[in-house]
Amino acid sequence: MSDVPTESPFTDRTMVVSGGSRGIGLAIALAAARRGANVVLLAKTAEPHPRLPGTVHTAVAEVEAAGGKAVAVVGDVRNEDDVARAVDTAVAHFGGIDIVVNNASAIATEPTEALSVKKFDLMMDINVRGTFLLTKAALPHLRTSANPHVLTLAPPLNTNPHWLGAHPSYTLSKYGMTLLSLGWAEEFRGERDGAVIGFSCLWPQTYIATSAVANLPGGDDLVDASRSPDIMGDAAVAILARPAHEVNGRTFIDADVLTAAGVTDLSTYGGGDDPLWDIFLDKS
Known part of the structure; x- marks a missing residue:
């Protein structure tokens, strides 16, 4: 993990x-926990x-070991009652919510004729519906909050025909997350007497060494050519430490965020x- 400077503490932010x-x-949760969240x-x-390594309970133990306070809620982001329970838990334990991270996501990149309806529905339900449910429930x-943020793990809207045609259904689900974020940035802009909720997106410049990558064919080689999840954690806290109005309506790439924060060696x-x-990004 690099030592990324932040502009405001995370102490007492939930x-x-x-x-x-x-x-x-988990990397984002740990990065915030190290700063007191x-x-x-x-x-x-x-x-x-x-x-798959770890459970929600081992994740809580890691967050607490990193210096934060944590609570596990076993539930499905597709389920409205489970999402409400997560929000209620945050309020009951910590008195409110300052940050939402829409991280849960499903991926299936099979060609259209080979993609099952079940997988299509799963991507739309987790990626789009889940993002909607958690954000909606947390809005009140x-x-x-003095500096509220909603960070969604979704890519910039790249209409390069290559990405539109590579895996249309998955692209639809991820761009749907981005469009929700950009739409909310405008829908709620200035409703709090000039203050805003900072709706932003974050996407990795490169593959990230996650279990999803490791379980792909040739996973060991892919992991070797992937960056650690820590880069996303560090980029996320750099965004979330900023005043909400500075990041509202923006889509970020992790490497660009860290470079702007003064990290020169990735x-x-x-x-x-x-x-x-990573996909959705044109290397040129």
């Missing part, structure tokens, strides 16, 4: 993260999975000399 058992969601983790993994509490995050460029 973050709700969807899909925070492992990977990028309270974290509520909403995730389905209550018991160990044979192919975000409005009372090699500490791994990936080798030429890490794999």
Whole structure:
């Protein structure tokens, strides 16, 4: 992890993260916890999975070891009652919500004729519906925060025909998350006497060494050419430390955020000399 400067402390700020058992969601939770944040983790993994490390309970233990306070909520971001329970838990334990991180996501990149309806529905339900449900449920509490943010893990809107045609259904689900964020940035802009909720998106410049990547064909080689999830955690807290109005309506790339924050050496995050460029980004 690089030492990324922040503009304001996270002490007593409360973050709700969807899909925070492992990977990028956990990395963001840990980065915030190291700066004193309270974290509520909403995730389905209550018991160990044979192919996936960690559970929502081990994630809570990691957050607390990192210096934050944490609570686990076992639930599904697709379920309105589970989402409401996560929000209620944050309010009951920590008195409110300052940050929402829409991290939970499903991916299926099969060609259209090979993609099952079940997988299509899963992507739309987790990626789009889940983002909508958690953000909607948290809005009343975000409005009372001094510096409220909603950070969504979604890409910039790139209409390069290559990305539109590569995996249209997955692209639709991820761009749907981005469009929700950009839409909310305008819908709620200035409703609090000139103050705003900072709706922004964050996307990795390169592949990230997560379980999803490791379980792909050739996963070991892919992981070697991927950066650590820590880069997303550090980029996220750099965004979330800023005043909400400065980031509202923006889409960020992790490497650009860190470069702007003064981090000049990204090699500490791994990936080798030429890490794999992530999807939705044109390397040129």
